[in-house]
Amino acid sequence: MSREIFHYICHHLKPALEKLDTNYRVSVPLQKRVVIALWKLATNSEYRSVSHLFGVGISTACDCVKDFCSSVENILLPEVITIPQAEKLKELSLNFEKRWGLPQCVGAIDGSHIPILAPQEYHTEYFNRKGWYSIVLQAVVDAKGLFWNVFAGLPGSLHDARVLRLSALWELAERRNLFAQQYRNINGQDTGLYILGDAAYPLTSWLMKPFPDNGFLTAQQQVYNHKTSKARVVVENAFGRLKRRWRCLLKRNDCNLERVKSMVLTCCVLHNLCETHGKEYREEWCVPGPFPQPDVTPQAPVADTEGAGDHVALM
Template sequence: MSRETFQYICRRLKPALEKMDTNYRVSVPLQKRVAVALWKLATNAEYRTVSHLFGVGISTACDCVKESCSSVEEILLPETIQMPNTEKLKEMALYFEHRWGLPQCVGAIDGSHIPLVAPQEYHTEYFNRKGWYSIVLQAVVDGRGLFWNVYTGQPGSLHDARVLRLSALWDLAERGQLFSQQLRSIGGQDIGHYILGDAAYPLASWLMKPFPDNGHLTQQQEVFNHKTSKARVVVENTFGRLKGRWRCLQKRNDCSLERVKSMVLTCCVLHNLCESHDEEYREEWGVPIPFSQPDLPLQPPIAETEGTGVRATLMHHLNCVADV
């Protein structure tokens, strides 16, 4: 992270962190507090190591991380990761169409598992299908790999589709308030904005998924699956860059569940800041992301009649474009 971005973060967090100062202790300088938190998030070093490196007590290092993450949630999260407005939706849709040929697409959704030490309560719920404990980070990203919706904290044993249904994103979509009604005529049908998901997600007019590969896909269905899969990689790449920069998300975290959730959200905010400020990213930081293999669709199958017409229209459109 450049000095300019670091100073920007310190300036923005200053009002919240200053509230936490008291007259009964010598306060650690603001920049050191933020630096301790960033170092912990970036390296996942033990608090003992962090305290030695920065010359503060272990409990002080813990407080620096807790207070800095809380301040990021209070100040930076609402303005850095937010639902796109009408103009932003248009911009995102144009980017997806220009890069991948997908009209009206404004994002891709996926889940990533964040490892943690087994919680004391309900620990079996956090044991995921790969054999370790985790919470799920559900995220929607735009075509440039910036988060515009994140939801985390659900136990790792939950299916991606179940996590979606527990999120505010699903609630907004069910009430018809996820996207503004900016319709575009495609193949004679009015199509609104939508996001892309893998086979684990339900099909809806606002959420496109691939045709199930039962060995009998038509050529047009294969073209649709191939083109949407290429675009959906953007969310997997984003998770890779997120965990490459902020390595606390790679290894088991022994903090409380609430603290882990706060750290995850903070890392998502910092990802957006670093990406939008064109901070350096080295490819060797990247790591293979567990759970890149999608969950199997829920059984029995969920009725998905709502989005079938939209998917069929987009399939024909993508095949027409491919034939040109």
């Protein structure tokens, strides 16, 4: 992270994070509180190691991370990750068309699993199809891999389509409040703005998905599937860069669910700040590090028949 981004964060979070000295002890300086939180998010070191490295107590290190994430979520998130307005939508559309030849496309949507320890309550709901416990991060990115909508915290067992329907994005889109009324005539058809999703998502007027490959696709349908598949890679790449830059998202997190959700949203904000300020992304970060995704498949919990029915229906 550059000094410019660091000072930007400190300046905006100063009212929420800065503490006053008391008669009993000197407060931890603002910049040190921010550094402690950033170090934890970027390395996923244990709190004991973080406290030793920065010369603070374990509880102080925990408080620094908690307060930092809460402040970013409340102050920076509404500023850095927002639903684009008319002029911005036009810019996003031009970027997608220039890069992948897809007119009227303004984003790509997908979900990613964030590892957690099994919660004490309703733990079966968080057991995902990959064989470990997680919450889901749903995100929409632009052609440059920047998040313009994020939604996190739902159990990992939920299907992507179900997560979408439970998000504010679905409500906005269904009420026709998501995109400005910008239509373009394409081959005699008035086409509005839309985002791209994979086969898991429902087909709507504002969300395009690939044709199901039944072995009888026309040449035009195959070209469409190929182009949209290439464009959707941008959201997968964004998740990869997010997790490798902020490695707290790669290892099982032992915090409570609300804290994990706050950390996920904070990392999304930090991702946008680093990407928009041209911060270098090193390709060696792509090499699996010391915090791999969970690779141990525990015994699957007893399936919830009601939830399983919902899942099959969505498929």
